[in-house]
Amino acid sequence: MSETPWDKLQPDTGIRVDGRGRHDIFWVRMPDRTPGLIMKLSDHVEEIHPLPKLKNLSLSYRHVDGSNTLCLTLTDKAQVDIFEALCRDVIDAAEAADTVQSALSKAVQRTCRWHHLLRGGSPEGLTIEEQRGLVAELAVLRELAVELGPRAAIEAWKGPEGSPKDFETFVVHVEVKARRGAANAKIAISSEAQLEAVPGFDLYLKVLDVDTAIAPAGPTLADHVAETGLKFHSDPTAMSLWEQRLIAAGYRDEEVDSSRSWKIGTSRTYRVADGFPRITSPLPPGVSNVGYSIDLHVCAPYQVADDIFLCS
Numbered sequence: 001m002s003e004t005p006w007d008k009l010q011p012d013t014g015i016r017v018d019g020r021g022r023h024d025i026f027w028v029r030m031p032d033r034t035p036g037l038i039m040k041l042s043d044h045v046e047e048i049h050p051l052p053k054l055k056n057l058s059l060s061y062r063h064v065d066g067s068n069t070l071c072l073t074l075t076d077k078a079q080v081d082i083f084e085a086l087c088r089d090v091i092d093a094a095e096a097a098d099t100v101q102s103a104l105s106k107a108v109q110r111t112c113r114w115h116h117l118l119r120g121g122s123p124e125g126l127t128i129e130e131q132r133g134l135v136a137e138l139a140v141l142r143e144l145a146v147e148l149g150p151r152a153a154i155e156a157w158k159g160p161e162g163s164p165k166d167f168e169t170f171v172v173h174v175e176v177k178a179r180r181g182a183a184n185a186k187i188a189i190s191s192e193a194q195l196e197a198v199p200g201f202d203l204y205l206k207v208l209d210v211d212t213a214i215a216p217a218g219p220t221l222a223d224h225v226a227e228t229g230l231k232f233h234s235d236p237t238a239m240s241l242w243e244q245r246l247i248a249a250g251y252r253d254e255e256v257d258s259s260r261s262w263k264i265g266t267s268r269t270y271r272v273a274d275g276f277p278r279i280t281s282p283l284p285p286g287v288s289n290v291g292y293s294i295d296l297h298v299c300a301p302y303q304v305a306d307d308i309f310l311c312s
Contacts, residue, residue, distance in 0.1 A: 004084050006035040006201055022095050023103050027087075028071075035080060036073035037087045038064060039107060041065065045100050047239060052244045054115050055162060057083075059108070070104060072111060086114045113246035119203050125255035127210065131221050134249060135262045136178035136208040140227045144169075147310045150238035153231070160248035164193035165203075172309050173203045175272075181209035181265045185296040192290045195278040203272040204309045207296065209265035218261025222253060222287035269309065270302040 005027040009015065014028035017037075019071055024040035041047075041061075045068075051059045056076040062069050072090065074083040093110040097103035121175060126134065137159055144153035144167065152169070159166035159176075167174040177187040187207060197203040219227075225246065232238040272278065277298050279290050 002081070004035070004080055005087075006080075009205065017091055017198060018095075023097075023100060025071070025091055025094060030073055034073050034075070034077070035083060036071060037090065038062070038069040038071045039094060039103065040064075040293065041068045041070060041104060042100050043068075043112075046106060048104060048240055051240055052115065052248060053161060055110065057086075057111070057115070059111055069236050070107060072107075075077075080229060086111070089114065098225065109247050110242070113250075113252075115248050125252060126250050130250065131262070132178045132180075132210045132212065133176070134251065135210050135221065135224050135264065136206075137249075138224050139208060139264055140174065140176050140206060142228050143310060145228075150232045151241075152236045154238045154245060157245050160245045164191060164197050168201075171201060172200045173198060174309050175203070175205050176300045177207045178210040179207060181211050186293045187296065188291065188293050189278070190291050192279050192281055192288075195272050195276070196280040202309070204271045204304075205272055205299075206267065206306075206309070207270070208267045211263050211265060212260055213263075214259050215261045216259075218263060219296050220256060220258055220261055221251075221257070222256045224262060225251060225253075228243055267306050268296070269296070269306045270299050270303055271304050271308075273302065276302050 005015075005017075006029050009029035011029050013031050017025045017027060024072065026038050027038075028036045028038050030036050047061055049069075051061075056074065056079060058071075058073045058075055060071050062071045064071075072087065074080060075112045090107050091112045093106040097106050123182040137157070141153060141157055144156060147153075148156070148169070156167045156169045158168045164175075165173040166176045179187055182294040193220050194206065195203070229239075229242060232242040270276070277291055283290065
């Protein structure tokens with residue numbers, strides 16, 4: 001195993017990454033021996049809230065030696081090599097910033113970007129099907145923002161965090177699927193958890209036809225993102241969370257194909273209840289991560305008003 005920056009650090013100690021660096025960034029070994037990275041923040045820096053919740057990582061603000069810091073730690077020590085690569089990428093992004101405030105923003109954004117990659121996302125950007133799915137989720141997010149308000153809506157968008165359901169409110173869970181309008185009336189389900197109801201919550205499946213073409217007219221993915229972002233401008237907390245969710249979803253402005261347009265067509269909503277065609281747990285011993293397809297024609301008896309989950 002190759003040497004890491006934390007190998008020679010004792011618990012509760014640290015060493016500056018680069019003595020000539022623009023910002024105060026340190027490799028640290030936490031009291032419980034967890035490897036980490038901290039960046040000192042000056043008193044006038046405004047904290048970014050809320051910070052994203054990340055699998056196998058912890059991102060938080062901590063007071064260290066009298067100074068506020070952004071602290072990134074690894075909770076799964078088996079991934080230390082990947083964590084080092086993540087930290088070095090975060091360092092490069094932060095050091096490119098002129099101010100500590102900008103460095104904080106870039107560090108949080110880059111961490112969110114790695115969250116997408118660690119969940120299996122492509123470093124080359126979103127695939128066509130991932131873009132199709134994002135367009136559909138953004139359409140639902142806009143509806144929720146109007147009905148619930150910006151903060152409640154963006155907090156309900158759980159898909160980018162890796163949740164089995166795309167949206168979760170206090171009483172309703174919604175799984176969103178996008179399909180080509182001319183495709184067979186089938187949708188793909190990626191796991192047994194996607195359509196498994198949680199006690200106390202109604203579960204809905206919302207299917208949108210989303211078509212794309214290289215065309216001189218029509219909204220691009222960036223247009224759909226911009227339209228959705230307008231829903232959160234009135235609430236700084238919601239806006240910050242919107243930006244984090246978008247990055248965690250794998251979206252980057254510079255990777256958008258400006259010649260590709262996206263059109264949303266027919267939308268259908270189904271209540272997932274007893275008898276709905278699906279695979280759920282418990283599964284046979286040794287079987288997990290089950291993917292399968294559902295014929296929407298068979299789902300017809302469960303179709304409900306398209307906006308019913310907004311009224312729940």
